[in-house]
Amino acid sequence: MNTSASNINYPHRHLLGIEGLTAQEISALLDASKPHVEQNRRADKTLTTLHGRTLINLFFENSTRTRTSFELAGKRLGADVINMAVSTSSIKKGETLIDTAVTLNAMHPDVLVVRHPDSGAVKLLSEKVNCAVINAGDGRHEHPTQALLDALTIRHRKGRIEGLTVAICGDILHSRVARSNIHLLNAMGAHVRVVAPPTLLPAKIENLGVEVFHHMASGLHDCDIIMMLRLQVERMQGSFVPSTREYFRFYGLDAKKMTAAKPDALIMHPGPMNRGVEIDSELADDITRSAICDQVELGVAVRMACLEVLTDNLAKTL
Amino acid sequence: MTKIAYINARLIDPASGLDETGALLTDENLIVDFGPRLAADILPEDVMTIDCKGMCLTPGLVDMRAQLGEPGFEHKETISSGSQSAAAGGITSLACLPNTDPPIDSVALVGFIERRAREAAMVNIYPYAAITQGMRGDEITEMGLLSAAGAIAFTDGLKAVGNPKVMSRALSYAKSFDLLLVQHPEDPTLAEGGVMNSGEISTRLGLGGISNVAEVILLERDIRLLEMTGGRYHAGHISTALSVNVIRRAKERGLNITCDTAPFYFALNELAVGDYRTFARLSPPLRSEADRQAIVEGLKDGIIDAIASDHTPHDEDSKRQPFAQASPGAVGFETLLAVSLELYHNKAMSLPDLLKTLTASPAEILGLNAGHLKSGAPADIIIFDPDAPWQVKADDFISKSKNSPFDERPVQGRVARTVVGGVPVYISPSLGEKG
Numbered sequence: 001m002n003t004s005a006s007n008i009n010y011p012h013r014h015l016l017g018i019e020g021l022t023a024q025e026i027s028a029l030l031d032a033s034k035p036h037v038e039q040n041r042r043a044d045k046t047l048t049t050l051h052g053r054t055l056i057n058l059f060f061e062n063s064t065r066t067r068t069s070f071e072l073a074g075k076r077l078g079a080d081v082i083n084m085a086v087s088t089s090s091i092k093k094g095e096t097l098i099d100t101a102v103t104l105n106a107m108h109p110d111v112l113v114v115r116h117p118d119s120g121a122v123k124l125l126s127e128k129v130n131c132a133v134i135n136a137g138d139g140r141h142e143h144p145t146q147a148l149l150d151a152l153t154i155r156h157r158k159g160r161i162e163g164l165t166v167a168i169c170g171d172i173l174h175s176r177v178a179r180s181n182i183h184l185l186n187a188m189g190a191h192v193r194v195v196a197p198p199t200l201l202p203a204k205i206e207n208l209g210v211e212v213f214h215h216m217a218s219g220l221h222d223c224d225i226i227m228m229l230r231l232q233v234e235r236m237q238g239s240f241v242p243s244t245r246e247y248f249r250f251y252g253l254d255a256k257k258m259t260a261a262k263p264d265a266l267i268m269h270p271g272p273m274n275r276g277v278e279i280d281s282e283l284a285d286d287i288t289r290s291a292i293c294d295q296v297e298l299g300v301a302v303r304m305a306c307l308e309v310l311t312d313n314l315a316k317t318l
Numbered sequence: 319m320t321k322i323a324y325i326n327a328r329l330i331d332p333a334s335g336l337d338e339t340g341a342l343l344t345d346e347n348l349i350v351d352f353g354p355r356l357a358a359d360i361l362p363e364d365v366m367t368i369d370c371k372g373m374c375l376t377p378g379l380v381d382m383r384a385q386l387g388e389p390g391f392e393h394k395e396t397i398s399s400g401s402q403s404a405a406a407g408g409i410t411s412l413a414c415l416p417n418t419d420p421p422i423d424s425v426a427l428v429g430f431i432e433r434r435a436r437e438a439a440m441v442n443i444y445p446y447a448a449i450t451q452g453m454r455g456d457e458i459t460e461m462g463l464l465s466a467a468g469a470i471a472f473t474d475g476l477k478a479v480g481n482p483k484v485m486s487r488a489l490s491y492a493k494s495f496d497l498l499l500v501q502h503p504e505d506p507t508l509a510e511g512g513v514m515n516s517g518e519i520s521t522r523l524g525l526g527g528i529s530n531v532a533e534v535i536l537l538e539r540d541i542r543l544l545e546m547t548g549g550r551y552h553a554g555h556i557s558t559a560l561s562v563n564v565i566r567r568a569k570e571r572g573l574n575i576t577c578d579t580a581p582f583y584f585a586l587n588e589l590a591v592g593d594y595r596t597f598a599r600l601s602p603p604l605r606s607e608a609d610r611q612a613i614v615e616g617l618k619d620g621i622i623d624a625i626a627s628d629h630t631p632h633d634e635d636s637k638r639q640p641f642a643q644a645s646p647g648a649v650g651f652e653t654l655l656a657v658s659l660e661l662y663h664n665k666a667m668s669l670p671d672l673l674k675t676l677t678a679s680p681a682e683i684l685g686l687n688a689g690h691l692k693s694g695a696p697a698d699i700i701i702f703d704p705d706a707p708w709q710v711k712a713d714d715f716i717s718k719s720k721n722s723p724f725d726e727r728p729v730q731g732r733v734a735r736t737v738v739g740g741v742p743v744y745i746s747p748s749l750g751e752k753g
Contacts, residue, residue, distance in 0.1 A: 118640030120594030141524030
């Protein structure tokens with residue numbers, strides 16, 4: 001297996017979060033992604049490295065892009081991929097989680113990719129199974145492959161991560177993407193800022209190693225990367241922010257606010273976007289400034305690398 | 319033989335300040351005499367003697383805050399299993415919260431608890447009744463009738479009475495009967511969605527936070543109401559430095575306010591949550607280290623009157639959940655004394671002062687003839703070794719539930735014998751033969 005050399009640098013059974021990973025471990029996963037970026041652009045995209053392996057996408061929360069990305073990643077490595085969507089509204093959540101874990105474990109999957117609306121739920125599940133587990137997002141806690149694909153995107157477009165100034169803007173409070181990115185960017189030596197109204201910032205966020213800004217003009221000043229977060233419009237109205245139009249006026253990214261950033265600043269967004277709420281449509285589609293499509297593309301490569309590294313680690317422990 | 323003499327004991331009676339070596343004599347269910355002059359050789363002939371071998375003999379613990387699971391949650395605890403667990407912890411009297419299913423808000427249900435206690439309990443059990451009907455927070459219960467039926471005091475359990483008008487009426491009405499209201503001090507709207515203390519750790523874990531302000535804001539509101547209505551008010555399980563200060567000032571102003579805390583809040587802080595440890599999910603949540611230290615100071619200064627176990631049994635299914643889905647609370651009967659004794663071993667409090675918070679103070683707050691060594695008082699006593707080292711093993715608990723954040727904690731201090739109404743209800747397998 002061509003990634004065996006890098007596995008030594010990621011000596012973990014699961015990928016549950018970025019917090020606690022070293023720069024070397026993160027780099028190992030990013031390096032392992034590189035060959036897949038090229039491969040995914042070829043006509044024949046399929047490898048056989050995961051032939052005979054079973055990947056189960058277990059989603060307790062709706063998702064289209066993350067699930068599709070993992071599904072493609074698995075299939076391009078030759079694995080058997082099964083998607084399971086479990087509704088959390090109809091059944092009591094916790095029972096479903098442990099019961100489902102035990103049931104699925106009996107089917108001998110090699111990798112479980114899990115998304116769950118509760119923080120910590122994926123870790124709890126990982127304690128009940130024998131396979132490798134990838135956290136595809138747990139509550140507000142972490143979404144590690146999103147941070148990895150963001151890092152790979154930054155590397156591709158900027159050539160480095162260290163020393164860059166990155167502003168993460170918007171709903172930090174409810175965002176697992178923000179937390180994973182804060183941990184990753186700090187580990188890799190970037191300067192991290194968060195820009196949001198105080199109602200959308202969690203307590204003591206500054207203790208995670210970020211500079212806190214409440215205004216876009218100061219928060220974006222001289223920064224290299226602008227990461228916009230999705231605003232959960234349906235639960236925002238009147239509670240965390242007064243209205244979407246007020247939000248867009250003060251925190252939505254538009255050409256005028258962009259002038260504070262470096263001229264070559266890059267715009268990123270984990271998707272799906274609310275055009276006209278957190279980001280102006282024209283900016284989102286400007287391929288010189290926006291890396292949003294790159295993020296989606298590189299996401300598949302990052303997830304292929306994670307699957308390879310974890311299944312290889314698993315094979316070595318068996 | 320009806321007379322029993324407990325000899326060679328370190329007699330500690332926190333109520334009177336007695337702390338001397340001597341003996342205690344019981345006849346049937348009552349204490350008849352005790353003191354240093356009561357030596358073995360002057361005892362009457364027909365007395366059975368129990369040699370305490372220098373261990374402490376004190377009033378049995380009075381636990382003013384516990385849940386027994388009955389009715390409605392018998393798979394977590396029953397009056398029988400809970401009282402056995404309490405006896406093993408050195409508790410001879412306890413007050414049980416009304417947050418059962420159905421909640422204890424009627425005369426019939428108070429009667430049910432009393433009947434079940436007579437049938438199945440090894441220790442004295444005093445039911446709380448709800449402040450509001452169904453603990454819904456809107457209409458007050460028949461406090462006069464409930465009190466006459468045996469309700470020891472009133473509380474909505476783990477729910478605060480959130481509506482200030484309802485709380486003010488409850489305080490006014492209770493005053494006419496001189497009844498005590500016990501509040502769960504947490505503003506329900508501020509705490510909504512929170513599952514642990516608000517701060518860096520909740521942010522890292524992505525869990526909803528409950529600010530320490532949620533506690534003090536309700537306390538301050540209640541103190542204003544208390545000032546207006548008069549009456550008697552007790553704040554249950556306080557957990558923050560802010561609360562200690564606010565209660566200190568209210569006491570200085572002469573208000574009729576008391577409060578308790580639980581061992582969790584002076585022996586643990588929010589770090590115990592670790593990596594989503596649901597046994598450390600409590601209500602109120604474990605707080606910061608500064609709050610923990612303030613709770614210790616509050617106990618030292620006597621601002622916090624009592625320590626209660628806050629015994630909250632939960633079965634495995636309630637705790638083997640994602641953190642936010644897990645039920646809050648921890649069992650506490652069998653660790654109450656040993657974990658509280660850490661305050662003595664750490665030299666934060668003297669043994670008599672500490673024991674007062676576990677005996678005389680809660681008994682006085684609830685108006686019980688308990689928690690003191692007194693001739694003519696019920697022979698509710700414990701013999702314990704304050705130094706005996708052991709390690710908490712939740713699996714060995716007598717309680718039906720094992721949800722303890724103190725599992726595997728090395729502690730000191732163990733009950734050798736628990737006596738309720740003159741009858742031994744617990745004898746320690748390891749220390750009992752000494753007693």
